[in-house]
Amino acid sequence: xxxxxxxxxxxxxxxxxxxxxxxxxxxxxxxxxxxxxxxxxxxxxxxxxxxxxxxxxxxxxxxxxxxxxxxxxxxxxxxxxx
Numbered sequence: 001x002x003x004x005x006x007x008x009x010x011x012x013x014x015x016x017x018x019x020x021x022x023x024x025x026x027x028x029x030x031x032x033x034x035x036x037x038x039x040x041x042x043x044x045x046x047x048x049x050x051x052x053x054x055x056x057x058x059x060x061x062x063x064x065x066x067x068x069x070x071x072x073x074x075x076x077x078x079x080x081x082x
Contacts, residue, residue, distance in 0.1 A: 035041075060067040 060069065062068055
């Protein structure tokens with residue numbers, strides 16, 4: 001176990017004892033992403049110029065159900081019929 005993970009594990013254990021964290025909360029507290037401290041893989045990166053161009057040039061087709069926009073008050077789920 002590397003030093004950072006060991007230290008995080010110790011902090012997690014003390015928090016569990018002091019605050020009554022559940023085992024699930026403790027497990028989530030010590031998980032470190034394998035990507036932490038590394039450059040993002042190319043597959044995760046977004047082509048920003050293409051995204052901006054699409055935002056300003058593409059228009060949704062209301063005839064296509066998947067492209068329709070539905071607005072509703074918070075907490076209300078809008079279900080689309082086919």
